[in-house]
């Protein structure tokens with residue numbers, strides 16, 4: 001194999017010993033992961049809370065029909081492991097929150113964002129600032145995407161540019177649509193920037209935001225100034241947000257709810273034995289997906305439940321409560 005001059009044999013070794021975490025492996029995140037795997041990153045951790053659905057399969061790079069209803073992170077890790085057997089691909093099927101951010105992102109050389117919401121991006125950004133870990137931000141909607149490269153404290157952080165942005169359902173990729181071309185392109189650019197960060201190659205993008213528009217064929221670079229009054233990277237830093245408010249989240253699409261239950265370990269075998277076999281869509285080591293009327297329920301081993309196709313939070317909470325009770329482990333007697 002011939003390496004390009006900027007990488008060389010030493011660069012390949014650096015990439016092999018690097019650990020990168022990709023948070024969110026939907027359209028953009030699966031593309032980022034594919035190019036990082038093919039670039040020879042030695043350890044790739046893939047974090048995603050969601051499962052593969054017929055409505056998003058077309059933009060998930062590396063996945064096919066046989067992956068339907070499997071957790072995205074696991075399906076992608078398995079696919080990339082077949083592609084690059086010598087690297088390590090680690091799947092984490094969970095929701096990134098303030099309470100677990102240090103555990104899930106710890107030890108990463110670079111954090112890459114394939115997310116679809118700012119609420120989670122801000123948690124990621126605070127971790128990036130607190131630990132001085134470089135952070136590659138991405139977003140993609142319709143024909144337009146963004147990639148930003150932040151390396152605090154040398155550069156601005158995400159909060160310097162997007163402070164106060166609140167996710168609205170009208171801005172989501174499910175409402176506005178997104179093309180596989182822009183998710184693929186944004187993912188490829190973000191992977192390229194990640195490789196440059198690991199190799200310590202200079203980049204025009206460092207501390208800047210690139211806007212890519214496939215309709216107008218534009219690549220526009222804008223600088224992001226470090227803001228003295230930034231709530232995240234400016235003094236004094238705000239303490240980590242409490243995780244108490246993150247009980248229930250509404251995902252891309254508006255009719256899907258992510259419910260985090262009090263249980264942290266569910267017996268999926270027991271749960272699957274209590275659900276009619278004809279209703280089960282898939283059953284893996286980490287998730288049981290089944291239909292309940294017109295609603296699809298994903299019960300994760302961690303106790304989290306995704307409820308698809310409900311109208312309101314109350315209905316989602318009720319269905320999630322029923323689902324976790326299926327897998328609640330009976331209280332065992334204390335051995336004498």
Ligand SMILES: [Zn+2]
Nearest residue numbers: 157160230233
């Ligand atoms: Zn900042």
